[in-house]
Amino acid sequence: MEELLNNYTSVFPDTATSWVRVGHTSDFPENGGACVKHGKLQIAVFNFSLTSKWYACQNLCPHKLEMVLSRGMTGDTDGIPKVACPLHKKTFSLEDGSNLNGESYQIATYPVKIQDNMVYIGFSDK
Numbered sequence: 001m002e003e004l005l006n007n008y009t010s011v012f013p014d015t016a017t018s019w020v021r022v023g024h025t026s027d028f029p030e031n032g033g034a035c036v037k038h039g040k041l042q043i044a045v046f047n048f049s050l051t052s053k054w055y056a057c058q059n060l061c062p063h064k065l066e067m068v069l070s071r072g073m074t075g076d077t078d079g080i081p082k083v084a085c086p087l088h089k090k091t092f093s094l095e096d097g098s099n100l101n102g103e104s105y106q107i108a109t110y111p112v113k114i115q116d117n118m119v120y121i122g123f124s125d126k
């Protein structure tokens with residue numbers, strides 16, 4: 001199972017080597033999340049429609065290794081967009097994947113861009 005976690009590594013806009021189209025903006029719920037697959041990866045994509053911002057992170061919660069984060073509660077703490085796992089409420093920053101409960105669990109995040117109403121996620125081959 002640890003192997004699953006190792007599949008996920010954060011990508012930043014300037015380290016993305018490819019941008020993968022994952023759907024139309026209307027495919028994603030407003031102020032909510034949806035899961036997309038990219039190879040072996042499951043990626044949670046979040047549409048913060050109130051702020052017109054999009055975020056992506058691993059769908060795998062590192063706490064019990066469950067593929068659930070796309071179904072988590074979203075919100076923000078002091079302006080940091082976040083998702084809380086629906087199972088045990090571990091909470092993660094969608095900006096850098098850090099754990100907002102002060103625990104060691106972290107998640108990988110990915111850049112998102114919108115072009116012509118299509119949603120793209122940035123990945124790195126490295």
Ligand code: FES
Binds near residue numbers: 062065066
């Ligand atoms: S599985 Fe996500 S917090 Fe426990």
